[in-house]
Amino acid sequence: MLVDFTVKNYRSIKEAVTLSAVAQKSTSRRTSQRSKRQGIKSDAEITPGHHLEGWDINILPVLAIFGANASGKSNVIQALDYLLMLMAHGNNQTRKLQKVSNYAKVTPFKLDNISAKEPTRFELRVALDESIYTYSLILNQSHIISEKLDYTSPDTKRIRRLFERNWDKSVNNFIWKNGSDFAGSHTKLQQNIRKDELFISLISRLNIDVVKELCSWLRIRLPGISLGIEETDILFIANELNNDDSIQIEIREQIMEIIKKFDTGLAEIDIRTQIEYPDDYEIYAVHHTSDGNKILWSFNEESLGTQRLLSLAYRMLFALQGGGLTIVDELGTNIHPNIVSTIINMFQNPQTNPNGAQLIFTSHDNTLQRNNLLRRDQIWFTQKRLDQSTELYPLTDFRMSNDLAIDKAYLDGRFGAVPFLPSNEEMILKGEK
Known part of the structure; x- marks a missing residue:
């Protein structure tokens, strides 16, 4: 299961942003007896999340990102999809997938002269078989700069390095470090790996015990974030x-x-x-x-x-059966809101989702924000900063009453992440004098 994902300097994302699936601690907040909106569920009643044994945390099965057009919400999930494609399929196969995913390449933030020359950074944390894997990658358009994989078991809570490589300009090659838990003949592959190829994509095709669960999770996910009409x-x-x-x-x-x-x-x-x-x-x-x-x-x-x-059902089936991750851009497009709500509930319900599958999607449909469908820590927003870069933040950054109509408050601009539109008078075209 995805724990969290961080990306920096990718398309409209300049500063590092983090999308987290870790459920926030439940509160005792209740709806006021004087409120006209009774029957509002608590977050835990909507979905408790998947409990991660040994860590005292719950992982959320659904994350939803809302925001104005061109605010960068698609770029957040594109960055995640791109990283997962690289990890599972390698650089060459990802280039082939680029034909149907034009974002499948390293593109830094171009509206800043410094960022345009800086590398792109990713960090991914995944919880599998009670252990947490942390994968970090720094790369530019020509080669890998840094790549490392750590894991932490619930018994010791100590971070253990599996492998790490860093590009050394002085020798025009990588400096490698391998942990004791990663010993084996597979480390010989490090000697001849291309400078633009991910090592994780090579070992994902091998049967290495310490990374078996991680590699299996990567392989069962279907790449891409679009649905069906292509x-x-x-x-x-x-x-x-x-x-x-x-x-x-x-x-x-x-x-x-x-x-x-x-x-x-x-x-x-x-x-x-x-x-x-x-x-x-x-x-x-x-x-x-x-x-x-x-x-x-x-x-x-x-x-x-x-x-x-058809496309969504195919992706959902694989995710729900294998505990995988489904990523969808504009989930509500051409699909009735009641169907979208049913899909979300299929992931939220432990009975229909016993293996901890996850759904991450973007949407403009504010009806999905209505109480009792999504927890507050499952709702995220994107908006533009003054420099046109993307800011990502959760609904839980705001203090609010339990019975607040979130969908209406969102359209009113209470949480940001809405377009700034001209007034009706400003929209009137000026005629000839």
Whole structure:
């Protein structure tokens, strides 16, 4: 499970910002008896989070980021997705993924002459099998500057270094340090690693006990933050589902079960291989007519919402089954708010999410902020600083009553993260004199 993520000098992010999934301690605050808004749940009642044994902390299953257009909320999750792609797939594969993810490259903050020449920094903390792994990476557009991996077990709480490398300009090479827990033949790979390749991406393909859980968590996540309407995304799903083995058939059935519950009218999907191009697939939507017959048409003719739901259902299924992480940009686009709320509750409920899967998303839909759906420490905001860089902060930075209508207060600008718009008079175009 993701504990927290920090990024500095990436696209609109100049100063370091941190997105944390650690639940804040519950308070005894209750709704006033005089309030007209009764029945407001406490944060713990909305979701207790996943308790991390030995650490006395709970990890939140959902994080939501809201903010004005161009405030940088997408850049926060793009940075996280980019780092996870690098760690799991390496630099070469990430470049291929760049074709469908134009953010999959190192781009520093360009509105400052100093930052434009500085490297990008990432730090990721992940809790797996009761241990916490901390991965740090500093890189520029040409090579890795620093890379290190630590882990901490719950019994000692002592940070143990697994490996570390730092670029030494004087010798034009890396200086390596390995911890005693990381000894083995795999360290020989360090001698010939390219200066732009992540070492974690190499060892993620090996069976090394001390990092096995971390590498497994990286591999089960589907890269990308978009949903469904891009042709490459649809073709990827078709390729994955166009398999007659029992696992893929079961996955296809479970996906259809999810989509049917969302009242799309879709009976099933039919994936066919093109005769002229055996490696290409076409997805057809199957519907039932009023007399019980089947009729099908190209899945591209379905609504954008249904197309996004297919992609989302596929990603959700993998995350919920394996305890993985799903990252979605603009979750509410083309999808009814009631469906989005149902999706969030599937991650919030320990019965439907027993393996600690997580969902991180951005949205403009303020109805998702209404009480009883998200805890206050699950709501985050982005806004522009004076220098046009991104600021990220949680709702819990603000003092408020338990019965506050958060969605209305947000639109009123109480928490920032809303656009500054001109008045109606200023919007009137001046005519010719």
